[in-house]
Amino acid sequence: MNVVAASGNGATAPSAGLPIDLRGKKAFIAGVADDQGFGWAIAKQLAEAGAEISLGVWVPALNIFESSYRRGKFDANRKLANGSLLEFAHIYPMDAVFDTPEDVPPEIAENKRYAGNEGYTVSEAAEKLARDVGKIDILVHSLANGPEVQKPLLETSRRGYLAALSASSYSLISMLQRFGPLLNPGGAVISLTYLAGARVIPGYGGGMSSAKAALESDTKVLAFEAGRKWNVRVNTISAGPLGSRAAKAIGFIDDMIKYSYENAPIQKELSAYEIGSVAAFLCSPLASAVTGHVMYVDNGLNTMGLALDSKVLEREPVDASA
Numbered sequence: 001m002n003v004v005a006a007s008g009n010g011a012t013a014p015s016a017g018l019p020i021d022l023r024g025k026k027a028f029i030a031g032v033a034d035d036q037g038f039g040w041a042i043a044k045q046l047a048e049a050g051a052e053i054s055l056g057v058w059v060p061a062l063n064i065f066e067s068s069y070r071r072g073k074f075d076a077n078r079k080l081a082n083g084s085l086l087e088f089a090h091i092y093p094m095d096a097v098f099d100t101p102e103d104v105p106p107e108i109a110e111n112k113r114y115a116g117n118e119g120y121t122v123s124e125a126a127e128k129l130a131r132d133v134g135k136i137d138i139l140v141h142s143l144a145n146g147p148e149v150q151k152p153l154l155e156t157s158r159r160g161y162l163a164a165l166s167a168s169s170y171s172l173i174s175m176l177q178r179f180g181p182l183l184n185p186g187g188a189v190i191s192l193t194y195l196a197g198a199r200v201i202p203g204y205g206g207g208m209s210s211a212k213a214a215l216e217s218d219t220k221v222l223a224f225e226a227g228r229k230w231n232v233r234v235n236t237i238s239a240g241p242l243g244s245r246a247a248k249a250i251g252f253i254d255d256m257i258k259y260s261y262e263n264a265p266i267q268k269e270l271s272a273y274e275i276g277s278v279a280a281f282l283c284s285p286l287a288s289a290v291t292g293h294v295m296y297v298d299n300g301l302n303t304m305g306l307a308l309d310s311k312v313l314e315r316e317p318v319d320a321s322a
């Protein structure tokens, strides 16, 4: 079957382009707390394509995010191509390590960074979204946390390891359990992973490599289960290094950015908006047959088996006069 659009006389029809059109679609994005990370860039690109965006912001980061937003600190990064500013329909407090109110321990409930916020567990955030927005089309998980990320796996405690898995992997399962019923058929789920889930990246410790491996495997199983249950697609983007707030906390992001520049097939620094654009594609009908996929958006670094800047490869210049 020929699927190329052609006019009756055999000539190709004049092209109207192939735009990503998400007008009328509604998205919920968890994991935005400033304008420097992948979550923000995904929000912006989805909005460029016409989607309405609501956010789930980690409770300890919510105050500073909202006040920075109000004071115009993000305005330069809010400008959309049509001249308007990126707006958020709703901003909810959310902590993705708690599924229901019963899961919140007293020391968190009474913590001054949490006190004053209510309904921040995953199930309550989903209930609020259902009440305010109703059905959604796009669910984005752009969050991770590993308290012992700076420790090698061999020195990681059980508690630290399980905390990394809880915040960075199980959180996707929890979100899909609660937000899945809100997704319209044809909807899409995106998460963010990192090469360290598939290859050894010394320095990405504390069980975070395990958490990303789990996230990538779960993406396949959830794609099957959620595909059959709600007719939605589940994909993950394996992003190259970006100097986000979370990445800076790991402590070696500048080295990773330099390493990628020196060794990736495409020699340029990655922009978070490149990940945002791929997310918009994956969430659009253009990707209607793509699910269970780990999509690398990393200038191709994952394909390399040799570090081109390795000292081992250095050669003494040959003296032609000898």
Ligand SMILES: NC(=O)c1ccc[n+]([C@@H]2O[C@H](COP(=O)([O-])OP(=O)(O)OC[C@H]3O[C@@H](n4cnc5c(N)ncnc54)[C@H](O)[C@@H]3O)[C@@H](O)[C@H]2O)c1
Residues within 6 Å of the ligand: 030, 031, 032, 033, 034, 036, 037, 038, 039, 057, 058, 059, 061, 094, 095, 096, 097, 141, 142, 143, 144, 145, 167, 192, 193, 194, 195, 238, 239, 240, 241, 242, 243, 244, 245, 246, 247
């Ligand atoms: N920066 C990189 O180099 C890189 C590379 C590949 C993948 N990633 C992934 O991209 C995603 C987004 O990270 P980023 O680098 O854009 O940093 P970021 O700091 O912008 O985003 C991380 C977000 O997670 C939120 N968060 C942490 N714990 C949470 C919790 N318990 N509940 C709710 N939210 C919580 C933080 O508030 C923050 O907004 C993460 O999954 C990260 O692992 C990052």
